[in-house]
Amino acid sequence: MDRTFVMIKPDGVQRGLVGEIVSRLEAKGLKLVAARFEVLPEPRVTDQYKEHLSKPFFPSLKKYIMGGPVFLMVWEGRNVVAIVRKVIGATNPQEAAPGTIRGDFGIDIGRNVIHASDSPESATREIAIHFKQNELSVYTRIDESVLYEY
Template identity: 55%
Template sequence: MQELQERTFVMVKPDGVCRGLIGEVLSRIERRGLKVVAMKMVWLDEERARMHYAEHADKPFFSSLVSFITSGPVVCMVVEGRNAIRAMRSLCGSTNPIEAHAGTMRGDLALDIGRNVVHASDSPASAEREISIHFDPAEILDYERCEESWLYE
């Protein structure tokens, strides 16, 4: 399978922010070799939360998703690297923390599916859509980390 340089959207959810896990999440992303090219802390309003979770609008848990994600500040990021979407999903672990493997963020840091610390886009289409909801193109930076030559062949 060909490795793809790509960008994905990552969010430290209100539970992760309020529990002081921003640094832990960021550290795991960077230690993996992924590059943060945009980051900001915001308190999402209901409109943006509804846009973010639009694919779940017809599901019974939609209103609880919106209520939770607007209940406190979040940290939004654009993360870049080869196969960044798959790499981030692997770092996060299963959506249900009880099923997440030890060593993943959810497996190590969460116990409840509704409070699972972090969100990461699940596909290129979702990543593109979510990035466009939370960031203007001018907010996404292009730079090279000094160790990039040691990460990839």
């Protein structure tokens, strides 16, 4: 099975959306294998957003991400990166389809509720930034036999 990284950003936490988001991903059939609630330290924010370090919006992004607690998660499932990206919707909530997390809960691109890895390579990198290997659970969900064709 594949894994991906998902972070409910400070605006999602502040708005009480953690349970709703976890429920949507679980209802889709994905398996939660790690989770942690914390305020991110600066070195991990810099690692997480290293491709944006030189962009003019990075200082405000860093302040925002470090401005409150986030909920970090690792999800598992077949083709999980693409599935999660569809469930969360387009980066700009104004372009996100209704029924997606950003389409239902976001208004502004700078407060779009959630982050998810955009590729399997990004997922591997982002998971390693936030979780040690021994923090990732290995188990079988009771419904896996009806979720997947083997």
